[in-house]
Amino acid sequence: xxxxxxxxxxxxxxxxxxxxxxxxxxxxxxxxxxxxxxxxxxxxxxxxxxxxxxxxxxxxxxxxxxxxxxxxxxxxxxxxxxxxxxxxxxxxxxxxxxxxxxxxxxxxxxxxxxxxxxxxxxxxxxxxxxxxxxxxxxxxxxxxxxxxxxxxxxxxxxxxxxxxxxxxxxxxxxxxxxxxxxxxxxxxxxxxxxxxxxxxxxxxxxxxxxxxxxxxxxxxxxxxxxxxxxxxxxxxxxxxxxxxxxxxxxxxxxxxxxxxxxxxxxxxxxxxxxxxxxxxxxxxxxxxxxxxxxxxxxxxxxxxxxxxxxxxxxxxxxxxxxxxxxxxxxxxxxxxxxxxxxxxxxxxxxxxxxxxxxxxxx
Numbered sequence: 305x306x307x308x309x310x311x312x313x314x315x316x317x318x319x320x321x322x323x324x325x326x327x328x329x330x331x332x333x334x335x336x337x338x339x340x341x342x343x344x345x346x347x348x349x350x351x352x353x354x355x356x357x358x359x360x361x362x363x364x365x366x367x368x369x370x371x372x373x374x375x376x377x378x379x380x381x382x383x384x385x386x387x388x389x390x391x392x393x394x395x396x397x398x399x400x401x402x403x404x405x406x407x408x409x410x411x412x413x414x415x416x417x418x419x420x421x422x423x424x425x426x427x428x429x430x431x432x433x434x435x436x437x438x439x440x441x442x443x444x445x446x447x448x449x450x451x452x453x454x455x456x457x458x459x460x461x462x463x464x465x466x467x468x469x470x471x472x473x474x475x476x477x478x479x480x481x482x483x484x485x486x487x488x489x490x491x492x493x494x495x496x497x498x499x500x501x502x503x504x505x506x507x508x509x510x511x512x513x514x515x516x517x518x519x520x521x522x523x524x525x526x527x528x529x530x531x532x533x534x535x536x537x538x539x540x541x542x543x544x545x546x547x548x549x550x551x552x553x554x555x556x557x558x559x560x561x562x563x564x565x566x567x568x569x570x571x572x573x574x575x576x577x578x579x580x581x582x583x584x585x586x587x588x589x590x591x592x593x594x595x596x597x598x599x600x601x602x603x604x605x606x607x608x609x610x611x612x613x614x615x616x617x618x619x620x621x622x623x624x625x626x627x628x629x630x631x632x633x634x635x636x637x638x639x640x641x642x643x644x645x646x647x648x649x650x651x652x653x654x655x656x657x658x659x660x661x662x663x664x665x666x
Contacts (some may be wrong), residue, residue, distance in 0.1 A: 339428065341404045343369075343377035343461070344395060346388045346419050348411030351436045361410065361436070368457040382415060385634075392422030396429070406430040406653065408460065412437010413480070413633035420470070420632075420650065421477050430465040432653035438498070438516060439633065441480045441561045445574075445663075446656050453656035463655045467648035469574045471558050471631075474641050478631040479574065481562040482643060484621060485553030486524075486533050486584070488630035491563070493523035495633070516563060521596065528593050534586050538623050542581065542616040552586040556619060556643055560602070560663050569613070570602035570663045577647040581619060583612040602663075619643040 345365060352358035362379065369377050378395070382388050388409075396405050405426065409419040416433050423429040435443045435454050443450050453459055471478045483491065497519040527533060539548045557572040557580045572580040582604060586592040595610055604611035621627065621641045629636040654660075 339402050339404050340400065341376075341406060342399055343406050343408065344392070345377065345379045345408045345410055346392070346415060347379065347381045348415035349381055351411035351415065364457055368461065372461070382418065385414070386418055388415065388418035389422045392419065393426065396426045404428045404430060406432060408432040408434055410434040410436060413439050413441050416442060417478065417632040417634050420479060423650065424470070424477050430651045430653055432460050432655070434460065439563055441563065441632070442559060444561045444565070445559050445660055446654065447658050447661050450656060456655065459655040460653060463653050463657055465651035466654045466659065467575065468650050468652040469558055469577060470646045470649035471556070471579065472644045472646055473629075473631050474638060476631060478558070480559045480632050481555065481557050482629065482631040483553060483555045484627050484629050484641065485536060485551060486527055487553045487555055488628040488635065489527045489533055490520060490523045491630040492628070492635045493526065494519040495635070497523065520563065524596055525593060532625070533628070534592065536623060536625055538621055540583070541620045542614050543618055547583060547612070547614060549583070549585070552584040552592060554621065555582045555584065556580070558645070566600040567602050567663055568599055568604060573660060573662060575660055577617070577645060578615050579617060579619060579643065579645050581614045581616065583614065585610050585612070617645045
């Protein structure tokens with residue numbers, strides 16, 4: 305009886321998610337053909353290791369819109385972190401009600417995070433990503449040749465927008481992941497090392513893009529020796545079920561990728577209406593550190609004592625100590641965190657027109 309009830313609940317959830325997708329697909333077709341469209345490009349200058357590269361991208365944008373005799377576009381260069389989050393709603397206020405606002409995040413995961421949080425709540429908004437960052441976690445799942453497709457302005461201009469799930473993490477929204485504890489601290493230290501090296505000169509900027517895994521492992525070595533992080537107790541509920549315990553960290557995924565080609569949960573998809581959560585236990589410094597290669601490559605199932613996979617739609621995380629949180633390449637400290645999946649909450653421009661593929665073999 306209980307098993308049958310679970311099957312019915314799962315079937316209802318799948319039907320609800322399918323309705324979300326169908327509804328958003330109809331809206332996308334309607335807005336694409338019958339409504340005016342405004343194009344807003346948000347540029348992150350820190351994503352370009354050389355100034356001429358940024359100017360080249362700007363020139364491509366100008367040349368394309370000139371070629372189609374379309375002047376209804378705006379370019380905004382982000383001035384500081386979260387600048388786009390405040391700029392986009394103010395920009396949208398000045399548009400007529402029957403206008404579709406297509407926002408292009410030009411850069412990496414950080415500017416995509418800012419733009420996502422900027423469009424949430426805006427009617428008829430669409431999100432596009434033109435990947436020039438050092439990781440590009442979200443767009444990486446759209447195929448092996450995602451960069452060629454998503455950097456093509458003509459394809460971005462003409463491509464349809466597809467419904468994508470969004471993670472609501474406290475007061476913020478994320479597309480790819482939210483990690484808490486040891487991993488968030490590792491990511492923070494790795495990003496700090498990258499930033500220090502990135503600001504030196506052109507060669508250093510080029511080199512640091514290729515050394516992210518080295519930064520990750522050296523940072524992990526340091527963090528694995530911090531007892532206050534690796535022995536933190538978390539009070540956790542997933543869809544009302546308690547999984548509270550002492551954990552090294554917690555990792556919640558909407559997509560498989562994060563960082564540079566790291567994919568702990570390989571089958572996570574941003575269109576299934578479900579969050580994938582890994583609870584990570586430690587069994588000593590050496591074992592914890594040696595497990596990292598298995599974890600980041602999705603082979604955690606080889607070590608069931610250390611990794612517990614849960615799936616759900618609502619997750620609550622509490623702890624006596626502050627939570628170290630990293631979501632989509634942005635770091636936070638929070639006293640508590642509530643995560644919820646929002647099915648088909650945003651329309652994302654699929655420049656490759658292949659749909660979300662996920663992990664690529666080879």
